[in-house]
Amino acid sequence: MSVVTISNIRLQLGHCVIPILLALGNFGCAINPSYNLAYTCFSLTLIGILPPSLMILFTFLARHNLTMIRSRVKPIDGDRTRDIHIHKRDHDLIKMLFGEVLVFCLTTCPFPCSTLYNFLTVPIKSYKTPIRLAIESLMTFIIQPLLTYTYCCTQFYVYGFFCKSFRTDFLEILHLQQANRVKQVTAEQTVNLKEKN
Numbered sequence: 001m002s003v004v005t006i007s008n009i010r011l012q013l014g015h016c017v018i019p020i021l022l023a024l025g026n027f028g029c030a031i032n033p034s035y036n037l038a039y040t041c042f043s044l045t046l047i048g049i050l051p052p053s054l055m056i057l058f059t060f061l062a063r064h065n066l067t068m069i070r071s072r073v074k075p076i077d078g079d080r081t082r083d084i085h086i087h088k089r090d091h092d093l094i095k096m097l098f099g100e101v102l103v104f105c106l107t108t109c110p111f112p113c114s115t116l117y118n119f120l121t122v123p124i125k126s127y128k129t130p131i132r133l134a135i136e137s138l139m140t141f142i143i144q145p146l147l148t149y150t151y152c153c154t155q156f157y158v159y160g161f162f163c164k165s166f167r168t169d170f171l172e173i174l175h176l177q178q179a180n181r182v183k184q185v186t187a188e189q190t191v192n193l194k195e196k197n
Contacts, residue, residue, distance in 0.1 A: 033122070040119040048112030052105050059097040066090045092163040099162035107151040114143045
């Protein structure tokens with residue numbers, strides 16, 4: 001399959017219209033209950049349950065794999081410093097993975113919970129006060145875009161916070177970038193340098 005064919009398939013699938021199924025009521029638009037149920041199940045399963053459980057599972061599998069590898073690898077000629085260095089990197093990796101799972105759960109999982117809460121409280125919506133409706137609307141506004149996109153933006157900070165080796169490597173790269181910095185030279189400075197030689 002060529003790249004053009006794959007791009008055309010992606011483009012055609014991207015233009016599929018998913019019906020939102022809004023119903024116009026007396027005071028504005030409302031979501032159709034059957035669509036609301038499907039959307040709630042979708043967000044709860046594919047955002048709230050499946051990714052965190054898979055992330056936790058693979059984190060524990062990575063931890064188990066690293067301990068198995070560590071038990072099979074023996075240092076040659078009593079080289080304990082290399083063994084300690086590898087052990088520290090493994091420990092940093094596990095801390096980083098657990099930190100990533102923690103940040104994912106804190107930033108992404110409130111969205112499906114909010115969707116489930118909104119779905120469950122639809123029947124009592126007429127009994128809610130306008131202030132409560134405004135507070136719930138504000139919470140939905142904060143949870144949906146801000147917390148959901150925060151996870152994508154915080155990966156760098158998670159790695160830097162939980163992993164000391166990542167921090168030292170990053171600072172070393174910054175230091176090398178500053179050491180290799182080239183000064184901008186104007187035409188006059190070039191002529192002056194040629195005249196001096």
